[in-house]
Amino acid sequence: MGIHKEGTTTLIASLIFMVLAGVLVHLYMPSLFIFVLVVFIALYIFLLSFFRVPRRILVESNEDDLTAPADGKVVVIEKTYEGEYFKEERLMVSIFMSPLNVHINRNPISGVIDYFKYHPGKYLAAWNPKASTENERTTTVYSYKGEKILMRQVAGALARRIVWYIDKDHEVKKGDEMGFIKFGSRVDLYLPVDSTVHVTLNQMVKGNLDIIATL
DSSP states (O other), rough: EEEEEEGHHHHHHHHHHHHHHHHHHHHOOOOGGHHHHHHHHHHHHHHHHTEEEOOOOOOOOOOTEOOOOOSEEEEEEEEEEEEETTTTEEEEEEEETTTTSEEEEEOOOOSEEEEEEOOBBBBBOTTTHHHHBBBBEEEEEEEETTTEEEEEEEOSSSSOEEEOOOOOTOEEEEEEEEEEOOOEEEEEEEEEETTTOOTTTOOOEEEETTTEEEO
């Protein structure tokens, strides 16, 4: 277990603030010091948990299997119209990441990045159906054996920063990190409609450890 590089600045800044605030409380409001100390310790433990990097070995799978790109709960499995890239009906699988989940995003399949775009936007709750088209988000299209798989990182009400480590024409490997979203969010997958889905609604999945679907 380690700490993700995206958390370094946040953790250092938070620690400095908490120490300074604790000193001031101890000097000017000593009766509240124990309470404030407990709150700060709990908050810092939460931050450490949020930026944790668990050791993950990619589950054994066939090349045509898509592994979970994130930890969280499966909240959508449905056919829907995808209007940004495909402009046709696709099979959508969405994973909601709560603030308690690991927030690393991973490539669900190996291939070449055929399309990538960042979209600024709103910060609606991640479970809002409009979040996929109106919130801050990225759109990544993987090209694999003539098939196209679209993955969308979607910011939530608490998420204020989406990070990505890939770009158009990059060759990527299944299971490798492709990005990170801070403080609550979701990941949407848009698959060919004839894909076989291996998860169910409300199922908890873990990145690299669960198979989402087979092309």
